[in-house]
Amino acid sequence: MAIFLTKESKVLVQGMTGGEGMKHTRRMLAAGTEIVGGVNPRKAGQVVDFDDRAVPVFGSVAEGMAATGADVTVIFVPPPFAKAAVMEAADAGIGLAVVITEGIPVHDAVVFQAYAKQKGTRVIGPNCPGLISPGQSNAGIIPADIATKPGRIGLVSKSGTLTYQLMYELRETGFSSAVGIGGDPVVGTTHIDCLAAFQDDPDTELIVLIGEIGGDAEERAAAYIAAHVTKPVVGYIAGFTAPEGKTMGHAGAIVSGSSGTALAKKEALESAGVSVGSTPSETAALVLALLAAAREVTHN
Structure with a gap:
């Protein structure tokens, strides 16, 4: 077994089409993570190719969850938009939000942490490397090969x-x-x-x-x-x-x-x-x- 993240976890990536999101999505996929979609309202409907895997981009977390059954999101969006990203994920009812972004204002973190808790969404982070259950799934930036x-x-x-x-x-x-x-x-x-x-x-x-x-x-x-x-x-x-x-x-x-x-x-x-x-x-x-x-x- 494992805690919070297993081989059954289906993962969305908010900010997948940005530089860090692309890099770490590729690494998570290589580690065996079941990444079922990215989230970017400006690129909804597109498909991003990662080596041998095509990952769809959704306009919202709710849309991605409805289409794929996702229960985890990994958040790479820039600090000014992180609060809105976490609150959107919580509104959609996702079970786990892994916030990799660093430099988020403390006031924003206080607000979205309280909001997510109220909605029943577990938040890991912010400013964290995420979590890994070796042999099962990797959500974040932890190097899977170590x-x-x-x-x-x-x-x-x-x-x-x-x-x-x-x-x-x-x-x-x-x-x-x-x-x-x-x-x-x-x-x-x-x-x-x-x-x-x-x-x-x-x-x-x-x-x-x-x-x-x-x-x-x-x-x-x-x-x-x-x-x-x-x-x-x-x-x-x-x-x-x-x-x-x-x-x-x-x-x-x-x-x-x-x-x-x-x-x-x-x-x-x-x-x-x-x-x-x-x-x-x-x-x-x-x-x-x-x-x-x-x-x-x-x-x-």
């Missing part, structure tokens, strides 16, 4: 780059799903949402949680793990050397005083029983050691 093997590790991460690195480090072990939730101050799907889904997924044996400085999402995730997660969790926090008061990489990665520091997050996770690595490679080694120990217990 982790092609399905497995029993679930990964949730704020950082796109660290998502890729941990997937590469653990590529021989494999993943049920990897979800890049994005590092903006306001995101739709949280660490806790993914922890809950992985906890309920019978094919996920161990969970990797990647966080970074800023905010209190990781501390809240630690409290949730302590109360609700019975599977082993391994963590990594980026930003131990970040100077106070300076935004690092993501809009949400800023430390103010003692709040949101990497050390505070590490301590909160460890107090919940999470093994926390000091580097990505050490984190991967902790994962492999825990999996090996669990299998030794099972065999005995």
Whole structure:
């Protein structure tokens, strides 16, 4: 199994005919994603050829869903139009909207996140790499060739780059799903949402949680793990050397005083029983050691 995205998922791409949309649609198709259409009101009725696959362009998300049964949309539209794109997808009743766009104003994100939640649409992002269930489907910009093997590790991460690195480090072990939730101050799907889904997924044996400085999402995730997660969790926090008061990489990665520091997050996770690595490679080694120990217990 997997969380949020499976081989049955039918995917639309809003902004498919733009430069980034074209590039990543081709990559998603190559990864086996069932992309059933693009959305661009100015190019409705056209067909775009991607190597051996012809993908129709629809005038709206609702039109695309009606014609294809799509249940996922990946959004590549520019920041000024992202709010309208997400709200259109939510109005159409789509189940999952993956917002890749970065640079979206926080006020816009607050509005469309609340609107999508009210309509029952799960949003992943914005400013995220998307999600992948290896061997099944890939919705976003995660390079499919770094982790092609399905497995029993679930990964949730704020950082796109660290998502890729941990997937590469653990590529021989494999993943049920990897979800890049994005590092903006306001995101739709949280660490806790993914922890809950992985906890309920019978094919996920161990969970990797990647966080970074800023905010209190990781501390809240630690409290949730302590109360609700019975599977082993391994963590990594980026930003131990970040100077106070300076935004690092993501809009949400800023430390103010003692709040949101990497050390505070590490301590909160460890107090919940999470093994926390000091580097990505050490984190991967902790994962492999825990999996090996669990299998030794099972065999005995």
